[in-house]
Amino acid sequence: MTAAAIEMRSINKIFGPVKALDDADLVVEAGTIHGLVGQNGAGKSTIIKILAGIYRRTSGNVSVFGKPLDQITPASIEAEGVHFIHQDRLLVPTATVAEAIFLRNEPRVGPFINYREMNRRASELLKLYFELDLDPRTLISELSTAQQKIVQITRALAHDAKVMVLDEPTAALVSREVESLFSVLRRLKTDGLAIVFISHYMSEILEICDVVTVLRNGTDVGVVDPSEVGIQKIVEMMTNRDTSEMYPRREVEIGAPVMSVRNLTVDGAFEDVSFDIRSGEILGLTGLLGSGDKEVLNTLFGQIKPDAGEIILHDKQQKFGSPVDAVNAGVAKIPEDRRAHGVATGLSVGENMSLASLGQLSTRGFVDRKKEAEVVDGLIRDLGIKTPDRHTLVKNLSGGNQQKVVVGKWLGCNSEISLLDEPTVAVDVGAKVEIYNLMNRLASEGKGLVFVSSDLEEVTEMCDRVLVIYRGKIIGEYKRGEIDADRLLAAASGAVAETERKRA
Amino acid sequence: MTNQTDTAVRESRFSLEAASNYAVIVAFIAVVIFFTFAAPGFMSGENIFNLISNKVVLLAIVALGMTIVIGAGGIDLSVGVSIDLSSMIFIMMIAAGYMGAFAVMGGLGAAFCVGLLNAFLINKLKINPFLATLGVLFIGKSIQQLSTQGGVPIYLTRAEYAAPFDAIARTSLLGIPTPIIILVVCIIGVYLALHRSVFGRYVAALGAQADVARYSGIRVPFHMSIVFISCAVLSGITGILLSSTVRSYVPLAGDAFLLDAIGATFIGTAISAERRPSVLGTLIGVALLAVMRNGLLLIGWNFFWQQVGIGVLVFLVLGLSFGLRKRAE
Structure with a gap:
């Protein structure tokens, strides 16, 4: 039997009083896609950072293709062919695509970089693996998040990666991009690469991983085949509890409208949006990327000035010039980008x-x-x-x-009104439930909530009413009982609008 | 066994962390002890008194202003302009025969205007603080040169002008010289503002992440204005104390305070676990710089070598402090 691509045994890591890893094992075979799951704080990122040479392990053994590694540094692990695609983009925004791909590996003529050769090879690689026609002279800052991910993966390939570790690679991608990423990963797998795939999205784990290591409290509690045991079982292993209480119920009397939005329009984003938010109600707002749902939320928080329409709160028409006015009027917002806007870390x-x-x-x-x-x-x-x-x-x-x-x-x-923009993104299952509980608590205190999420399951389960936005217009309203994920998706992707137009 | 190791790890970590926070204070004490023995006259009452009332007071007040600005995530390169314009207007008004109190108000008013201009450039024109205050620094220098025929100092050494200067620089209350009382008032004021008031929390939020402050409903431009105006006015106070002590206005004299004020603030961040500017830290930074200058002078180092000594000390102290901190983590 050949040695495993990655073999980490009995890894311990102690941070002061905290034991982040407790005898954890992670063994990844070549030619497989290996899922690594666990709640936040379970030790996923710690074990990956130990492998990446960012943290030093307190004890334990690490070997790569049978070669024991004593001291790991970020450079030495890359020399072993292990590459990391981190969650936060770590590309230099002012570099070109080709420069990013060949960073520290530039084709040279004497001491000079051979730009022509570098650009040629970059476009070759992009075409070969991604069938992507991207000008290698494009600046990184001009790329979409998905394209940046692709550049990072291409960079690893250009460096002859044998093992690739992807940390939440799909977090910022839309479904079509996820599909193309997955087909690339499958191809790399058949080429014999070992791939470690970290994700909070269980459906992705099920779809792409051959094996999954489940971490809980710093220990590996199981190595399973996801298609065999199913998502339910994996989540139970992660949380050590039953998942039937995932979406806690609430019994709340829905009262009078707290906030009314009338004919609200922001040119180029959405138009003629009207709805009421009642006390005790969780109102879902959903749409595809770019449909205008976020912009509606931002306008209600004073980040965007409306071109027409009114926001009525406390029987008064509100003119929000900035978030300051919105907060003073009793509007709170949980922003999507937690680290940039939510908390000062x-x-x-x-x-x-x-x-x-x-x-x-x-x-x-x-x-x-x-x-x-x-x-x-x-x-x-x-x-x-x-x-x-x-x-x-x-x-x-x-x-x-x-x-x-x-x-x-x-x-x-x-605050009377809470606007929640993807409050559960990149949050583990246990914390998700607690956030749902908090939403229920706000509702039961008679507050009004507006909930924007691209996770249709949680929208379906949590909302009393859902408005679907398609190309800047509200095209559907669904009450509790008539909400289901397929119907929402159909509406959000325009299917309903198309049928109605045909009918008209 | 495991428990023992855990405890040991924890204790050593905490002592390292503590040591990293105290490195600056320890260095300060070490420097004082060193000069007590190495430089005769260093510990004399007269030297200490002169050191505090001439050097420490002036720098400390500017550095307090800088602490507010750096705490809010900004930088003010124009403190020298605030000092100089305050000093210039003050001296010119005295020379023109205005009452001392009006001249003081005139000087502080000039500094206030510098702060207001900074605030305008930063809030309205969205220029970042470094470039905004750098621009003001250039303009401020020119204004001084233009209004003094290229930089000719104004001396008001004749006895007829002495009264207002003496009232500020040479009086005392309960045996404590007025400049020191002014410093203490500034320290208390800035301490309360930064470490006890709502404003101070907003400053910390601005410094940590301005967007989070904005999303929390904090009026960012308003508070930024207060930050820069406070710094300018505090610098203005130094300008007036400086002119009163030397009974003159020397163009561009304020420049000398800029880097020391920034340096003292950053040295001071080493005493806080979060590496944030604080009033206590800045005062220790100021004291460390002042004692080094004075001590090296007393043991006979010339001005140029003093700079080398101070540079090396700053490296040592901060390297030690941040190095220990890293080990602790």
Whole structure:
């Protein structure tokens, strides 16, 4: 039997008081796509960072194709043919496609880079693997996220990768792009590459992985074939609990409208959008990428000025010039890009959570630190935020817990309307449930919620009513009971609109 | 066994972390002890008094302003302009026979305008703070040269002008010289603003991630304006203290404070676990720089070698502090 492509045995990693990895194993054979799943904090990224030479292991053995590796550095592991496609794009935005692909591997003439040769080989590789006609002189900053992913993978191929580790490669891709990524991965697999695939999307794991290692609390709790055991079982292994409580129910009386939107229009984004949000209601807003759903949400939060139409809140027409006005009028927003807009990762949990409600936590401009501590500690307990204390910096928290900090920030300021933009993106299953619980709690307190998500399953399960936006117009409204994912998808992709047009 | 190792790991980590935070303070104490023995006269009451009232006070007030700006994620390269224009207007008004109080207000008003201009460039024209204040620095230098025939100092050493200068620089309250009282008031004010008030929290949020502040409903332009105006006015106070001490206005004298103020602020970040600017940290940074200058002078190093000494010290202290920090992580 030949040696495994990657063999990590009994890996331990201790961060101060925290044991991030506890005797974890990860064995990846060549010619397979190997899934790595686990909740946030289960140790996925730690074990990958140890392999990548970013962290040093406390103990354990790592070998690549049978060769034991003692000290791993990012450069040495690449020399072994192991390449990493990280979640955050790590390409230089001002480099060209060809420069990015051949970074540190440039074809040379003497001391000079042979640009002609480099560009030729870059377009060759892109065509060979992706059937992509991309000018190799295009700047990275001009590429879509999907194209950047492709460039990163091409770079690994240009360096003769034997093992490729992809961390959430599909997070920012639309379904067509995911398909083409998958067909490339399958081809690489038949070429004999070992691929490690990390994803929160269980359906993708099922679709593409031959084997899955499940991590829980820093230990591998199972190595299974996903097509054999099924998604349910894998999720249960990850969370150690039954998944039937995934979408908690609520019994909430839906009351009078809190906010009314009338004929709202932003030129080029959406037009003539009208709806009410009632107290106790979770209103879904869904559409394909670029349909205008996000722009509606941004307009309700004062980030975009409407060209026509009205937003009525507290029986008053609101003119939101900026998010400041929206917040003052009682609108909260959980932004999609958590790290850029949701939490300040360099501030502590407490500082983040009190940021939007300092007005209520202060007297004559001075922070009432006792009151703040009470409120923040209460919220930390209430929301089950896993943090040593409120002084811990948010960057040391897992993604799900960071998201809870964002939610907690707005709970403290008691807003009438909450706008949620993909609140569960890149959050593990356990934290998702907790975020759904929080949404239910807001609804039961009589708040109105607007929920935008591209995960149709959660939209179906969580919303009282769903509005479907297609090319900037509301083309369908579905009440609880008539909502199902297929119907929403059909509407969102324009099928309904097309039929109606034919009928007319 | 495992438990023991865990505890050991934890303890060593925390002591390293603590050591990294205290490195600057330890260095400061070490430097003081060194000069106490190496430089006769360093520990004399007279030297300490002069050091504080001439060097520390002036730099500390500017550095406090810089602490606010850097805390908010900005930088103010125009503090020298605020100092100089404040000093220039103050001296010109005294020379023109205005009452001392009005001259002080005039000087501070000039500094206020510098801050307002910075705020306008940053908020309205969306120029980043580095370039906005760099532009103001260039313009400010020219204004001084144009209004002093290319940089001729204004000396008001005649006795008829002495009263307002003496009132600021040579009086004392309960035996404490007025400049020191002014410094203490500034320290308390900036401390309360940065570390106890809502404004301070907003500054920290701006410094950490301005977008998050905006999305939390914080009026970012308003608070940025306060930040830059505070820094300019604090620098203006230094300008007036400086002129009162030397009874003159020397064009471009304020330039000397710029890098020291930035340096002191950044040295000060080493005392906080999050590496944030703080009032206490900045004051230690100021004291460290002042003691080094003074001590090296007393042991007979010439000006040029002093700079080398200070540079090496900064490397040592920060290298030690950040190195220990990295080990701890």
